[in-house]
Amino acid sequence: MTITGKALVAGVMGWPVGHSRSPRLHNYWLERYGIDGAYVPLPVRPEHLQAALRALPKMGFRGCNLTVPHKEAAMEIVDRLDTAARHIGAINTVVVEADGSLTGRNTDAPGFIANLQQSAPRLRLDGATAMVIGAGGAARGVIAGLIEAGVVEIKLSNRTQEKTAALARSFDPYVLPVRWECRADRLDDIDLLVNTTSLGMEGQPPLDLPLDGLPPKAVVTDVVYAPLETELLAKARARGNVTVDGLGMLLHQAVPGFQAWFGKTPEVTEELRRHVLGL
Incomplete structure:
Protein backbone atom coordinates (compact mmCIF):
# COMPACT_ATOMS: atom_id res chain seq x y z
CA MET A 1 0.00 0.00 0.00
CA THR A 2 1.31 3.48 -0.89
CA ILE A 3 1.63 6.02 1.91
CA THR A 4 0.74 9.58 0.86
CA GLY A 5 1.41 12.97 2.39
CA LYS A 6 -1.98 12.72 4.11
CA ALA A 7 -1.09 9.54 6.00
CA LEU A 8 -2.23 9.13 9.59
CA VAL A 9 0.80 8.40 11.78
CA ALA A 10 1.24 6.77 15.19
CA GLY A 11 4.03 4.76 16.82
CA VAL A 12 5.44 3.01 19.85
CA MET A 13 7.70 4.92 22.24
CA GLY A 14 10.18 3.10 24.47
CA TRP A 15 13.87 2.63 25.32
CA PRO A 16 14.87 0.34 23.81
CA VAL A 17 12.07 -0.26 21.35
CA GLY A 18 13.63 -2.54 18.74
CA HIS A 19 12.10 -5.66 20.32
CA SER A 20 8.52 -4.38 20.02
CA ARG A 21 6.13 -6.29 17.78
CA SER A 22 3.65 -3.42 17.76
CA PRO A 23 4.82 -1.99 14.37
CA ARG A 24 4.31 -5.39 12.75
CA LEU A 25 0.88 -5.62 14.37
CA HIS A 26 -0.48 -2.16 13.54
CA ASN A 27 0.96 -2.03 10.03
CA TYR A 28 -0.74 -5.36 9.29
CA TRP A 29 -4.06 -3.78 10.21
CA LEU A 30 -3.33 -0.65 8.16
CA GLU A 31 -2.65 -2.85 5.13
CA ARG A 32 -5.61 -5.11 5.88
CA TYR A 33 -8.10 -2.24 6.00
CA GLY A 34 -6.53 -0.13 3.24
CA ILE A 35 -5.84 2.83 5.51
CA ASP A 36 -3.41 5.53 4.40
CA GLY A 37 -1.24 5.45 7.51
CA ALA A 38 1.95 4.30 9.20
CA TYR A 39 2.97 3.04 12.65
CA VAL A 40 6.64 3.53 13.49
CA PRO A 41 9.12 2.73 16.30
CA LEU A 42 10.09 5.75 18.40
CA PRO A 43 13.26 5.06 20.43
CA VAL A 44 13.16 7.71 23.18
CA ARG A 45 15.52 7.92 26.15
CA PRO A 46 13.81 8.46 29.53
CA GLU A 47 15.27 11.95 29.90
CA HIS A 48 13.69 12.94 26.55
CA LEU A 49 10.22 11.55 27.22
CA GLN A 50 8.48 14.85 27.98
CA ALA A 51 9.89 16.58 24.91
CA ALA A 52 9.00 13.59 22.70
CA LEU A 53 5.40 13.35 23.92
CA ARG A 54 4.85 17.10 23.61
CA ALA A 55 6.21 16.96 20.05
CA LEU A 56 3.59 14.43 18.90
CA PRO A 57 0.89 16.98 17.94
CA LYS A 58 3.49 19.32 16.44
CA MET A 59 4.65 16.54 14.12
CA GLY A 60 1.13 15.52 13.16
CA PHE A 61 1.07 12.23 15.07
CA ARG A 62 -2.31 10.84 16.13
CA GLY A 63 -0.72 9.30 19.23
CA CYS A 64 1.47 6.45 20.36
CA ASN A 65 1.81 3.38 22.51
CA LEU A 66 4.19 3.45 25.46
CA THR A 67 6.38 0.58 26.55
CA VAL A 68 9.17 0.10 29.12
CA PRO A 69 10.31 2.32 30.82
CA HIS A 70 7.81 5.10 30.05
CA LYS A 71 4.42 3.82 31.25
CA GLU A 72 4.47 5.43 34.69
CA ALA A 73 6.54 8.56 33.97
CA ALA A 74 4.15 9.60 31.19
CA MET A 75 1.33 10.02 33.69
CA GLU A 76 2.86 13.32 34.83
CA ILE A 77 3.23 14.61 31.27
CA VAL A 78 -0.14 14.03 29.56
CA ASP A 79 -3.00 16.47 30.03
CA ARG A 80 -5.60 13.97 31.23
CA LEU A 81 -5.96 10.33 32.23
CA ASP A 82 -8.79 7.90 31.69
CA THR A 83 -10.22 6.08 34.69
CA ALA A 84 -8.31 2.87 34.01
CA ALA A 85 -4.93 4.62 33.75
CA ARG A 86 -5.58 6.51 36.97
CA HIS A 87 -6.56 3.32 38.79
CA ILE A 88 -3.78 1.16 37.39
CA GLY A 89 -1.10 3.83 37.75
CA ALA A 90 0.36 3.51 34.25
CA ILE A 91 -0.31 4.50 30.62
CA ASN A 92 0.19 2.33 27.55
CA THR A 93 -1.69 4.46 25.00
CA VAL A 94 -1.56 8.20 24.24
CA VAL A 95 -4.16 9.88 22.03
CA VAL A 96 -3.59 13.33 20.52
CA GLU A 97 -6.92 15.12 20.72
CA ALA A 98 -8.27 17.60 18.12
CA ASP A 99 -7.01 20.55 20.21
CA GLY A 100 -3.49 19.08 20.48
CA SER A 101 -3.85 17.94 24.07
CA LEU A 102 -2.74 14.47 25.19
CA THR A 103 -4.98 11.84 26.79
CA GLY A 104 -3.36 8.89 28.53
CA ARG A 105 -5.16 5.57 28.51
CA ASN A 106 -4.48 2.07 29.79
CA THR A 107 -5.84 -0.77 27.68
CA ASP A 108 -4.05 -3.63 29.44
CA LEU A 250 -0.67 -7.84 23.19
CA LEU A 251 -3.02 -8.11 20.22
CA HIS A 252 -6.23 -7.23 22.07
CA GLN A 253 -4.78 -4.32 24.05
CA ALA A 254 -3.82 -2.73 20.72
CA VAL A 255 -7.41 -2.56 19.44
CA PRO A 256 -8.59 0.62 21.26
CA GLY A 257 -5.50 2.60 20.28
CA PHE A 258 -5.79 1.65 16.62
CA GLN A 259 -9.45 2.64 16.65
CA ALA A 260 -8.65 6.04 18.22
CA TRP A 261 -5.79 6.85 15.83
CA PHE A 262 -7.01 5.38 12.56
CA GLY A 263 -10.82 5.33 12.93
CA LYS A 264 -11.34 1.59 12.46
CA THR A 265 -12.00 -1.12 15.06
CA PRO A 266 -9.73 -3.99 13.94
CA GLU A 267 -10.24 -7.72 14.40
CA VAL A 268 -7.90 -10.07 16.25
CA THR A 269 -7.67 -13.17 14.07
CA GLU A 270 -5.54 -16.28 13.76
CA GLU A 271 -4.02 -14.83 10.60
CA LEU A 272 -2.93 -11.78 12.62
CA ARG A 273 -1.32 -14.02 15.25
CA ARG A 274 0.65 -15.86 12.58
CA HIS A 275 1.76 -12.60 10.99
CA VAL A 276 2.98 -11.09 14.28
CA LEU A 277 4.86 -14.30 15.01
CA GLY A 278 6.45 -14.17 11.55
CA LEU A 279 4.92 -17.47 10.47
Missing part, protein backbone atom coordinates in the same frame (compact mmCIF):
# COMPACT_ATOMS: atom_id res chain seq x y z
CA ALA A 109 -7.08 -4.67 31.48
CA PRO A 110 -9.56 -5.05 28.59
CA GLY A 111 -6.79 -6.60 26.46
CA PHE A 112 -6.09 -9.23 29.10
CA ILE A 113 -9.78 -10.08 29.58
CA ALA A 114 -10.49 -10.20 25.83
CA ASN A 115 -7.61 -12.64 25.38
CA LEU A 116 -9.02 -14.92 28.08
CA GLN A 117 -12.51 -14.77 26.61
CA GLN A 118 -11.26 -15.65 23.14
CA SER A 119 -8.73 -18.33 24.14
CA ALA A 120 -10.53 -19.94 27.10
CA PRO A 121 -14.25 -19.39 26.38
CA ARG A 122 -15.38 -21.91 29.01
CA LEU A 123 -13.76 -19.95 31.84
CA ARG A 124 -16.38 -18.06 33.85
CA LEU A 125 -14.80 -15.10 35.64
CA ASP A 126 -17.95 -13.88 37.40
CA GLY A 127 -17.64 -15.28 40.93
CA ALA A 128 -14.24 -16.88 40.24
CA THR A 129 -11.07 -16.99 42.34
CA ALA A 130 -7.64 -16.25 40.87
CA MET A 131 -3.99 -16.15 41.83
CA VAL A 132 -1.72 -13.48 40.34
CA ILE A 133 2.06 -13.82 40.50
CA GLY A 134 3.93 -10.50 40.47
CA ALA A 135 3.20 -7.00 41.76
CA GLY A 136 4.37 -4.66 38.98
CA GLY A 137 2.52 -2.61 36.39
CA ALA A 138 1.30 -5.65 34.48
CA ALA A 139 -0.17 -7.09 37.68
CA ARG A 140 -2.11 -3.87 38.31
CA GLY A 141 -3.69 -4.05 34.86
CA VAL A 142 -4.54 -7.73 35.21
CA ILE A 143 -6.06 -7.26 38.67
CA ALA A 144 -8.16 -4.29 37.54
CA GLY A 145 -9.48 -6.33 34.62
CA LEU A 146 -10.29 -9.35 36.78
CA ILE A 147 -12.20 -7.29 39.33
CA GLU A 148 -14.21 -5.57 36.59
CA ALA A 149 -15.00 -9.01 35.12
CA GLY A 150 -16.46 -10.20 38.43
CA VAL A 151 -13.64 -12.16 40.09
CA VAL A 152 -14.42 -12.17 43.81
CA GLU A 153 -11.01 -13.04 45.28
CA ILE A 154 -7.48 -12.59 43.95
CA LYS A 155 -4.54 -14.12 45.77
CA LEU A 156 -1.41 -12.08 45.11
CA SER A 157 2.17 -13.26 45.58
CA ASN A 158 5.45 -11.54 44.76
CA ARG A 159 9.04 -12.04 45.87
CA THR A 160 9.00 -8.64 47.60
CA GLN A 161 6.43 -8.81 50.39
CA GLU A 162 6.22 -5.02 50.75
CA LYS A 163 5.15 -4.62 47.10
CA THR A 164 2.60 -7.40 47.52
CA ALA A 165 1.08 -5.70 50.56
CA ALA A 166 1.01 -2.27 48.90
CA LEU A 167 -0.71 -3.56 45.77
CA ALA A 168 -3.21 -5.54 47.84
CA ARG A 169 -4.14 -2.35 49.71
CA SER A 170 -4.74 -0.58 46.39
CA PHE A 171 -7.39 -3.15 45.45
CA ASP A 172 -8.81 -3.91 48.89
CA PRO A 173 -10.96 -5.92 49.62
CA TYR A 174 -10.57 -8.07 46.50
CA VAL A 175 -6.86 -8.89 46.84
CA LEU A 176 -5.39 -11.20 49.47
CA PRO A 177 -1.58 -11.06 49.89
CA VAL A 178 0.17 -14.44 49.97
CA ARG A 179 3.75 -14.84 51.17
CA TRP A 180 6.14 -15.95 48.41
CA GLU A 181 7.13 -19.13 50.24
CA CYS A 182 3.46 -20.12 50.54
CA ARG A 183 2.46 -19.50 46.91
CA ALA A 184 2.30 -23.17 45.84
CA ASP A 185 0.14 -24.05 48.86
CA ARG A 186 -2.59 -21.58 47.87
CA LEU A 187 -3.40 -22.95 44.42
CA ASP A 188 -5.88 -25.61 45.53
CA ASP A 189 -9.13 -23.66 45.08
CA ILE A 190 -8.45 -21.23 42.23
CA ASP A 191 -10.05 -21.00 38.79
CA LEU A 192 -7.27 -18.98 37.16
CA LEU A 193 -3.49 -18.66 37.58
CA VAL A 194 -1.74 -15.63 36.04
CA ASN A 195 1.99 -14.95 35.81
CA THR A 196 2.61 -11.21 35.32
CA THR A 197 6.37 -11.31 35.98
CA SER A 198 9.20 -11.53 33.44
CA LEU A 199 10.16 -14.96 34.81
CA GLY A 200 9.96 -17.39 31.91
CA MET A 201 10.80 -14.76 29.31
CA GLU A 202 13.67 -15.41 26.92
CA GLY A 203 16.89 -14.66 28.82
CA GLN A 204 15.18 -14.92 32.21
CA PRO A 205 14.98 -17.88 34.61
CA PRO A 206 11.67 -19.79 34.66
CA LEU A 207 9.00 -19.15 37.25
CA ASP A 208 9.55 -21.53 40.14
CA LEU A 209 6.03 -22.64 40.97
CA PRO A 210 5.10 -26.31 41.56
CA LEU A 211 1.61 -26.99 40.19
CA ASP A 212 0.85 -30.15 42.18
CA GLY A 213 -2.04 -28.51 44.05
CA LEU A 214 -3.58 -26.75 41.05
CA PRO A 215 -7.13 -27.94 40.24
CA PRO A 216 -7.52 -29.64 36.82
CA LYS A 217 -10.23 -27.09 35.91
CA ALA A 218 -7.95 -24.09 36.44
CA VAL A 219 -6.83 -22.01 33.45
CA VAL A 220 -3.19 -20.92 33.41
CA THR A 221 -2.03 -17.82 31.53
CA ASP A 222 1.18 -15.85 31.18
CA VAL A 223 1.68 -12.25 30.05
CA VAL A 224 5.03 -13.30 28.55
CA TYR A 225 4.85 -14.01 24.81
CA ALA A 226 8.52 -14.63 23.98
CA PRO A 227 8.68 -17.59 24.08
CA LEU A 228 5.06 -18.22 23.16
CA GLU A 229 4.91 -21.21 25.51
CA THR A 230 6.79 -20.55 28.74
CA GLU A 231 7.88 -23.35 31.04
CA LEU A 232 4.89 -22.53 33.27
CA LEU A 233 2.46 -23.00 30.39
CA ALA A 234 4.20 -26.16 29.24
CA LYS A 235 3.97 -27.69 32.73
CA ALA A 236 0.30 -26.73 33.01
CA ARG A 237 -0.56 -28.10 29.57
CA ALA A 238 1.25 -31.37 30.31
CA ARG A 239 -0.96 -31.94 33.37
CA GLY A 240 -4.15 -31.18 31.44
CA ASN A 241 -4.88 -27.55 32.34
CA VAL A 242 -6.13 -25.14 29.69
CA THR A 243 -3.39 -22.62 28.91
CA VAL A 244 -3.47 -19.14 27.35
CA ASP A 245 -0.31 -17.50 26.02
CA GLY A 246 0.51 -13.81 26.35
CA LEU A 247 0.49 -12.88 22.67
CA GLY A 248 -3.28 -12.50 22.63
CA MET A 249 -3.11 -9.83 25.34
Whole structure:
Protein backbone atom coordinates (compact mmCIF):
# COMPACT_ATOMS: atom_id res chain seq x y z
CA MET A 1 0.00 0.00 0.00
CA THR A 2 1.31 3.48 -0.89
CA ILE A 3 1.63 6.02 1.91
CA THR A 4 0.74 9.58 0.86
CA GLY A 5 1.41 12.97 2.39
CA LYS A 6 -1.98 12.72 4.11
CA ALA A 7 -1.09 9.54 6.00
CA LEU A 8 -2.23 9.13 9.59
CA VAL A 9 0.80 8.40 11.78
CA ALA A 10 1.24 6.77 15.19
CA GLY A 11 4.03 4.76 16.82
CA VAL A 12 5.44 3.01 19.85
CA MET A 13 7.70 4.92 22.24
CA GLY A 14 10.18 3.10 24.47
CA TRP A 15 13.87 2.63 25.32
CA PRO A 16 14.87 0.34 23.81
CA VAL A 17 12.07 -0.26 21.35
CA GLY A 18 13.63 -2.54 18.74
CA HIS A 19 12.10 -5.66 20.32
CA SER A 20 8.52 -4.38 20.02
CA ARG A 21 6.13 -6.29 17.78
CA SER A 22 3.65 -3.42 17.76
CA PRO A 23 4.82 -1.99 14.37
CA ARG A 24 4.31 -5.39 12.75
CA LEU A 25 0.88 -5.62 14.37
CA HIS A 26 -0.48 -2.16 13.54
CA ASN A 27 0.96 -2.03 10.03
CA TYR A 28 -0.74 -5.36 9.29
CA TRP A 29 -4.06 -3.78 10.21
CA LEU A 30 -3.33 -0.65 8.16
CA GLU A 31 -2.65 -2.85 5.13
CA ARG A 32 -5.61 -5.11 5.88
CA TYR A 33 -8.10 -2.24 6.00
CA GLY A 34 -6.53 -0.13 3.24
CA ILE A 35 -5.84 2.83 5.51
CA ASP A 36 -3.41 5.53 4.40
CA GLY A 37 -1.24 5.45 7.51
CA ALA A 38 1.95 4.30 9.20
CA TYR A 39 2.97 3.04 12.65
CA VAL A 40 6.64 3.53 13.49
CA PRO A 41 9.12 2.73 16.30
CA LEU A 42 10.09 5.75 18.40
CA PRO A 43 13.26 5.06 20.43
CA VAL A 44 13.16 7.71 23.18
CA ARG A 45 15.52 7.92 26.15
CA PRO A 46 13.81 8.46 29.53
CA GLU A 47 15.27 11.95 29.90
CA HIS A 48 13.69 12.94 26.55
CA LEU A 49 10.22 11.55 27.22
CA GLN A 50 8.48 14.85 27.98
CA ALA A 51 9.89 16.58 24.91
CA ALA A 52 9.00 13.59 22.70
CA LEU A 53 5.40 13.35 23.92
CA ARG A 54 4.85 17.10 23.61
CA ALA A 55 6.21 16.96 20.05
CA LEU A 56 3.59 14.43 18.90
CA PRO A 57 0.89 16.98 17.94
CA LYS A 58 3.49 19.32 16.44
CA MET A 59 4.65 16.54 14.12
CA GLY A 60 1.13 15.52 13.16
CA PHE A 61 1.07 12.23 15.07
CA ARG A 62 -2.31 10.84 16.13
CA GLY A 63 -0.72 9.30 19.23
CA CYS A 64 1.47 6.45 20.36
CA ASN A 65 1.81 3.38 22.51
CA LEU A 66 4.19 3.45 25.46
CA THR A 67 6.38 0.58 26.55
CA VAL A 68 9.17 0.10 29.12
CA PRO A 69 10.31 2.32 30.82
CA HIS A 70 7.81 5.10 30.05
CA LYS A 71 4.42 3.82 31.25
CA GLU A 72 4.47 5.43 34.69
CA ALA A 73 6.54 8.56 33.97
CA ALA A 74 4.15 9.60 31.19
CA MET A 75 1.33 10.02 33.69
CA GLU A 76 2.86 13.32 34.83
CA ILE A 77 3.23 14.61 31.27
CA VAL A 78 -0.14 14.03 29.56
CA ASP A 79 -3.00 16.47 30.03
CA ARG A 80 -5.60 13.97 31.23
CA LEU A 81 -5.96 10.33 32.23
CA ASP A 82 -8.79 7.90 31.69
CA THR A 83 -10.22 6.08 34.69
CA ALA A 84 -8.31 2.87 34.01
CA ALA A 85 -4.93 4.62 33.75
CA ARG A 86 -5.58 6.51 36.97
CA HIS A 87 -6.56 3.32 38.79
CA ILE A 88 -3.78 1.16 37.39
CA GLY A 89 -1.10 3.83 37.75
CA ALA A 90 0.36 3.51 34.25
CA ILE A 91 -0.31 4.50 30.62
CA ASN A 92 0.19 2.33 27.55
CA THR A 93 -1.69 4.46 25.00
CA VAL A 94 -1.56 8.20 24.24
CA VAL A 95 -4.16 9.88 22.03
CA VAL A 96 -3.59 13.33 20.52
CA GLU A 97 -6.92 15.12 20.72
CA ALA A 98 -8.27 17.60 18.12
CA ASP A 99 -7.01 20.55 20.21
CA GLY A 100 -3.49 19.08 20.48
CA SER A 101 -3.85 17.94 24.07
CA LEU A 102 -2.74 14.47 25.19
CA THR A 103 -4.98 11.84 26.79
CA GLY A 104 -3.36 8.89 28.53
CA ARG A 105 -5.16 5.57 28.51
CA ASN A 106 -4.48 2.07 29.79
CA THR A 107 -5.84 -0.77 27.68
CA ASP A 108 -4.05 -3.63 29.44
CA ALA A 109 -7.08 -4.67 31.48
CA PRO A 110 -9.56 -5.05 28.59
CA GLY A 111 -6.79 -6.60 26.46
CA PHE A 112 -6.09 -9.23 29.10
CA ILE A 113 -9.78 -10.08 29.58
CA ALA A 114 -10.49 -10.20 25.83
CA ASN A 115 -7.61 -12.64 25.38
CA LEU A 116 -9.02 -14.92 28.08
CA GLN A 117 -12.51 -14.77 26.61
CA GLN A 118 -11.26 -15.65 23.14
CA SER A 119 -8.73 -18.33 24.14
CA ALA A 120 -10.53 -19.94 27.10
CA PRO A 121 -14.25 -19.39 26.38
CA ARG A 122 -15.38 -21.91 29.01
CA LEU A 123 -13.76 -19.95 31.84
CA ARG A 124 -16.38 -18.06 33.85
CA LEU A 125 -14.80 -15.10 35.64
CA ASP A 126 -17.95 -13.88 37.40
CA GLY A 127 -17.64 -15.28 40.93
CA ALA A 128 -14.24 -16.88 40.24
CA THR A 129 -11.07 -16.99 42.34
CA ALA A 130 -7.64 -16.25 40.87
CA MET A 131 -3.99 -16.15 41.83
CA VAL A 132 -1.72 -13.48 40.34
CA ILE A 133 2.06 -13.82 40.50
CA GLY A 134 3.93 -10.50 40.47
CA ALA A 135 3.20 -7.00 41.76
CA GLY A 136 4.37 -4.66 38.98
CA GLY A 137 2.52 -2.61 36.39
CA ALA A 138 1.30 -5.65 34.48
CA ALA A 139 -0.17 -7.09 37.68
CA ARG A 140 -2.11 -3.87 38.31
CA GLY A 141 -3.69 -4.05 34.86
CA VAL A 142 -4.54 -7.73 35.21
CA ILE A 143 -6.06 -7.26 38.67
CA ALA A 144 -8.16 -4.29 37.54
CA GLY A 145 -9.48 -6.33 34.62
CA LEU A 146 -10.29 -9.35 36.78
CA ILE A 147 -12.20 -7.29 39.33
CA GLU A 148 -14.21 -5.57 36.59
CA ALA A 149 -15.00 -9.01 35.12
CA GLY A 150 -16.46 -10.20 38.43
CA VAL A 151 -13.64 -12.16 40.09
CA VAL A 152 -14.42 -12.17 43.81
CA GLU A 153 -11.01 -13.04 45.28
CA ILE A 154 -7.48 -12.59 43.95
CA LYS A 155 -4.54 -14.12 45.77
CA LEU A 156 -1.41 -12.08 45.11
CA SER A 157 2.17 -13.26 45.58
CA ASN A 158 5.45 -11.54 44.76
CA ARG A 159 9.04 -12.04 45.87
CA THR A 160 9.00 -8.64 47.60
CA GLN A 161 6.43 -8.81 50.39
CA GLU A 162 6.22 -5.02 50.75
CA LYS A 163 5.15 -4.62 47.10
CA THR A 164 2.60 -7.40 47.52
CA ALA A 165 1.08 -5.70 50.56
CA ALA A 166 1.01 -2.27 48.90
CA LEU A 167 -0.71 -3.56 45.77
CA ALA A 168 -3.21 -5.54 47.84
CA ARG A 169 -4.14 -2.35 49.71
CA SER A 170 -4.74 -0.58 46.39
CA PHE A 171 -7.39 -3.15 45.45
CA ASP A 172 -8.81 -3.91 48.89
CA PRO A 173 -10.96 -5.92 49.62
CA TYR A 174 -10.57 -8.07 46.50
CA VAL A 175 -6.86 -8.89 46.84
CA LEU A 176 -5.39 -11.20 49.47
CA PRO A 177 -1.58 -11.06 49.89
CA VAL A 178 0.17 -14.44 49.97
CA ARG A 179 3.75 -14.84 51.17
CA TRP A 180 6.14 -15.95 48.41
CA GLU A 181 7.13 -19.13 50.24
CA CYS A 182 3.46 -20.12 50.54
CA ARG A 183 2.46 -19.50 46.91
CA ALA A 184 2.30 -23.17 45.84
CA ASP A 185 0.14 -24.05 48.86
CA ARG A 186 -2.59 -21.58 47.87
CA LEU A 187 -3.40 -22.95 44.42
CA ASP A 188 -5.88 -25.61 45.53
CA ASP A 189 -9.13 -23.66 45.08
CA ILE A 190 -8.45 -21.23 42.23
CA ASP A 191 -10.05 -21.00 38.79
CA LEU A 192 -7.27 -18.98 37.16
CA LEU A 193 -3.49 -18.66 37.58
CA VAL A 194 -1.74 -15.63 36.04
CA ASN A 195 1.99 -14.95 35.81
CA THR A 196 2.61 -11.21 35.32
CA THR A 197 6.37 -11.31 35.98
CA SER A 198 9.20 -11.53 33.44
CA LEU A 199 10.16 -14.96 34.81
CA GLY A 200 9.96 -17.39 31.91
CA MET A 201 10.80 -14.76 29.31
CA GLU A 202 13.67 -15.41 26.92
CA GLY A 203 16.89 -14.66 28.82
CA GLN A 204 15.18 -14.92 32.21
CA PRO A 205 14.98 -17.88 34.61
CA PRO A 206 11.67 -19.79 34.66
CA LEU A 207 9.00 -19.15 37.25
CA ASP A 208 9.55 -21.53 40.14
CA LEU A 209 6.03 -22.64 40.97
CA PRO A 210 5.10 -26.31 41.56
CA LEU A 211 1.61 -26.99 40.19
CA ASP A 212 0.85 -30.15 42.18
CA GLY A 213 -2.04 -28.51 44.05
CA LEU A 214 -3.58 -26.75 41.05
CA PRO A 215 -7.13 -27.94 40.24
CA PRO A 216 -7.52 -29.64 36.82
CA LYS A 217 -10.23 -27.09 35.91
CA ALA A 218 -7.95 -24.09 36.44
CA VAL A 219 -6.83 -22.01 33.45
CA VAL A 220 -3.19 -20.92 33.41
CA THR A 221 -2.03 -17.82 31.53
CA ASP A 222 1.18 -15.85 31.18
CA VAL A 223 1.68 -12.25 30.05
CA VAL A 224 5.03 -13.30 28.55
CA TYR A 225 4.85 -14.01 24.81
CA ALA A 226 8.52 -14.63 23.98
CA PRO A 227 8.68 -17.59 24.08
CA LEU A 228 5.06 -18.22 23.16
CA GLU A 229 4.91 -21.21 25.51
CA THR A 230 6.79 -20.55 28.74
CA GLU A 231 7.88 -23.35 31.04
CA LEU A 232 4.89 -22.53 33.27
CA LEU A 233 2.46 -23.00 30.39
CA ALA A 234 4.20 -26.16 29.24
CA LYS A 235 3.97 -27.69 32.73
CA ALA A 236 0.30 -26.73 33.01
CA ARG A 237 -0.56 -28.10 29.57
CA ALA A 238 1.25 -31.37 30.31
CA ARG A 239 -0.96 -31.94 33.37
CA GLY A 240 -4.15 -31.18 31.44
CA ASN A 241 -4.88 -27.55 32.34
CA VAL A 242 -6.13 -25.14 29.69
CA THR A 243 -3.39 -22.62 28.91
CA VAL A 244 -3.47 -19.14 27.35
CA ASP A 245 -0.31 -17.50 26.02
CA GLY A 246 0.51 -13.81 26.35
CA LEU A 247 0.49 -12.88 22.67
CA GLY A 248 -3.28 -12.50 22.63
CA MET A 249 -3.11 -9.83 25.34
CA LEU A 250 -0.67 -7.84 23.19
CA LEU A 251 -3.02 -8.11 20.22
CA HIS A 252 -6.23 -7.23 22.07
CA GLN A 253 -4.78 -4.32 24.05
CA ALA A 254 -3.82 -2.73 20.72
CA VAL A 255 -7.41 -2.56 19.44
CA PRO A 256 -8.59 0.62 21.26
CA GLY A 257 -5.50 2.60 20.28
CA PHE A 258 -5.79 1.65 16.62
CA GLN A 259 -9.45 2.64 16.65
CA ALA A 260 -8.65 6.04 18.22
CA TRP A 261 -5.79 6.85 15.83
CA PHE A 262 -7.01 5.38 12.56
CA GLY A 263 -10.82 5.33 12.93
CA LYS A 264 -11.34 1.59 12.46
CA THR A 265 -12.00 -1.12 15.06
CA PRO A 266 -9.73 -3.99 13.94
CA GLU A 267 -10.24 -7.72 14.40
CA VAL A 268 -7.90 -10.07 16.25
CA THR A 269 -7.67 -13.17 14.07
CA GLU A 270 -5.54 -16.28 13.76
CA GLU A 271 -4.02 -14.83 10.60
CA LEU A 272 -2.93 -11.78 12.62
CA ARG A 273 -1.32 -14.02 15.25
CA ARG A 274 0.65 -15.86 12.58
CA HIS A 275 1.76 -12.60 10.99
CA VAL A 276 2.98 -11.09 14.28
CA LEU A 277 4.86 -14.30 15.01
CA GLY A 278 6.45 -14.17 11.55
CA LEU A 279 4.92 -17.47 10.47
